[in-house]
Amino acid sequence: MPTLTVAAVADVGPQTVAIELDAPASFDAAPGQFVLVRRPGGDDAGYYTISSPAVAETFEITVGYPVDESPEESLGTWLARREVGDEIEIEGPLGTIEYRGEGDVAVYAAGPGIGPAVGVAERAIESGHDATVVYRGDAPPHRARLDALAEAGATVAVVDSLDDLADFDADHPSVPTPAVYVFGFDDFVAEAKALLEAADRDPAEAAIESFGPA
Numbered sequence: 001m002p003t004l005t006v007a008a009v010a011d012v013g014p015q016t017v018a019i020e021l022d023a024p025a026s027f028d029a030a031p032g033q034f035v036l037v038r039r040p041g042g043d044d045a046g047y048y049t050i051s052s053p054a055v056a057e058t059f060e061i062t063v064g065y066p067v068d069e070s071p072e073e074s075l076g077t078w079l080a081r082r083e084v085g086d087e088i089e090i091e092g093p094l095g096t097i098e099y100r101g102e103g104d105v106a107v108y109a110a111g112p113g114i115g116p117a118v119g120v121a122e123r124a125i126e127s128g129h130d131a132t133v134v135y136r137g138d139a140p141p142h143r144a145r146l147d148a149l150a151e152a153g154a155t156v157a158v159v160d161s162l163d164d165l166a167d168f169d170a171d172h173p174s175v176p177t178p179a180v181y182v183f184g185f186d187d188f189v190a191e192a193k194a195l196l197e198a199a200d201r202d203p204a205e206a207a208i209e210s211f212g213p214a
């Protein structure tokens, strides 16, 4: 498993950090794809999704970590405590969900899923396409990047529940289902699938990346 060096760590919201890693020369990946992260010498491993719009000399992952820390430091907490110059083992890129600037996108996210959501939306705007980002929750991480996206012309909505999208352009008539992305834990994925079904969209056509059970 290659060992990558931490290039930057930043608090980006409640219980969430963004970690920039030096990319190996051969590393070609896009937001939506993920990497397997392991502590050097450790047994536990977890998947983290690329949250930068592209991969150049570095790429970024966005890590949610728990409020109540058990005596056993979780992988998320260990990652949040990394510093510039530390080393992290990764494997990847993995996964078939990715976005490389193909067209307009509508991205739904909750929790640390906001990482790949902003990465995908930034790639869309940079490529001259429209982007809509819907975050479920009251304090989205990556607030500065969401604000910059809104200033650049993206539609950004922060809602308590996807049910609150009744007055919003929830079914994105200009965006075909294949350009709908969903990033979050299982409970949110279920909510997003219900929203798509209510809008007569086929969830099977959306790019849905579940982060697993809460």
Ligand SMILES: Cc1cc2nc3c(=O)[nH]c(=O)nc-3n(C[C@H](O)[C@H](O)[C@H](O)COP(=O)(O)OP(=O)(O)OC[C@H]3O[C@@H](n4cnc5c(N)ncnc54)[C@H](O)[C@@H]3O)c2cc1C
Residues within 6 Å of the ligand: 015, 034, 045, 046, 047, 048, 049, 050, 061, 062, 063, 064, 065, 066, 067, 074, 075, 076, 077, 110, 111, 112, 113, 115, 116, 185, 186, 187, 209, 210, 211, 212, 213, 214
């Ligand atoms: C394909 C895939 C991609 C993933 N990508 C990411 C990613 O980009 N970023 C990421 O943080 N995790 C991601 N995960 C989840 C991550 O792999 C696991 O949560 C992690 O392995 C668990 O590690 P931990 O020991 O730190 O867990 P924990 O200590 O349990 O920490 C998990 C943290 O996730 C957050 N969380 C858990 N459940 C919810 C929920 N329902 N809503 C909101 N937040 C919640 C909280 O911040 C929690 O503290 C992904 C999982 C998969 C399968």
